[in-house]
Amino acid sequence: MFRDSLEAGARAVAAHFDHVLSDAADLPVLHAMRYATTGGKGLRGWLVLEGARLHDVAPERALWPACAIEAIHAYSLVHDDLPCMDDDDLRRGLPTVHRKWDEATAVLAGDALQALGFEMVADPRCHPDPLVRADLTLSLARAAGARGMVLGQALDMAAERADAPLDLQQITALQAGKTGALIAWSAEAGARLAHADLAPLTAYAERLGLAFQIADDILDVEGDAETVGKAVGKDAGRGKATFVSLLGLEGAKARATSLVTEACDALSPYGHRADALREAARFVISRRN
């Protein structure tokens, strides 16, 4: 049932993308933008839609921030996959943007997707109250920038060049930026749209983001490339510290499980209305890709 809801959300977000980009110029960069936003799980967009539903925000509104966060997430993947970054050929089971087109198109498509993300949360159709739009923009810029996602990526890059592998505290800080910041924004967006208290969703998202990254590290060890849709076994091959290398495989699984329990507990103010978000948290650590 959660999977159905996730797929329905991804379809709605994809249709909204098509709608928003329908008048854009017919150039490779546009096709690359659509390609990059297609075929993912759409977890971040779904979190926005579900958080909005929880606060009785109309789905037509919530689609704007849902699309925005998927655009920002897609841009980060396109740039991450570049030869000068992670140098990946495969993403979501398909050639990465710079492999299907070229590096210049990948750089530009990523840049345009980032701008598009901000355009969508600042659009009056996202919310009639400009205070909400400005709040969504400011929080999204912080989550995506040098104090959020880019900070996490920069810490990751510094770690790869450092002599000693990171310890648990450092890798948790790295993750909080690299994956955590956008997941937190996604989970909180519904409350922002409704001028509601962010605290329960913030607490939920912090644990969800960490569990998500631990699950990713486990998949890198246990998964096969075909199912995961991208290269696996890369971290161990590079001697890189991960939650698995630091906690052991069983330790990492136990930590992810307890984080999911904590994430679910954080939603208690919402009662059973938040069951779909609880299911999402359990899905995050049971997924195979």
Place this chain on the structure above:
Amino acid sequence: MFRDSLEAGARAVAAHFDHVLSDAADLPVLHAMRYATTGGKGLRGWLVLEGARLHDVAPERALWPACAIEAIHAYSLVHDDLPCMDDDDLRRGLPTVHRKWDEATAVLAGDALQALGFEMVADPRCHPDPLVRADLTLSLARAAGARGMVLGQALDMAAERADAPLDLQQITALQAGKTGALIAWSAEAGARLAHADLAPLTAYAERLGLAFQIADDILDVEGDAETVGKAVGKDAGRGKATFVSLLGLEGAKARATSLVTEACDALSPYGHRADALREAARFVISRRN
């Protein structure tokens, strides 16, 4: 006198950058961000400050959008200079970011500068009215994205791969995106901050942006790399259509001069209060770098 004002503006913008980034993590990406925003003419930031002055907006406020547009402009240069794009070693007379650090740092620093630009216009310290902040954000995202600057870059890339060189209409459309969109946003920002009519500044900026690009094409032919601060003679070497190749050197100069006259005339509703903007327009076509 205009040069003094331009330099004072650039100093104020640089100090504001330092202030905004003072609590950021001490990582190469941060140093690259500061480096990339240093040493330019600061014309776009100055246009914001001057447009704000014209509308009696406090300079402390105007510094936020001034810094924002310089951040967005700097990000575009860092990414433009990458080996997969223009592959430039020199910018503002100094090594480009990917030459001084590496490509991954250049990609990330550009990405973070784009996010920072949006963060600065969405900041409550930029303007107390959230409608103004949301308006600045939306217009900036449009100017920077796939309907503005990135569109211009994508058209430029398509032109390089096309069999026939562009005609005057196509190259004007390309320029309107690539250089024009950010210059227009800069010139209009002061009116946006004051809820004022954008029309005179829009008309001014359209002509200014086009004159600016024609002057750039002339510098590529007449300038020397040391004075210009970046490689010259590249366009002709590539057989690329420019305003000079299409209009001839003298024709291009005449067109730039008449555009500057039109730009100055467009400011007539402001009377002599807009003389500094008129001086800026004349500067744009007389500059040597």
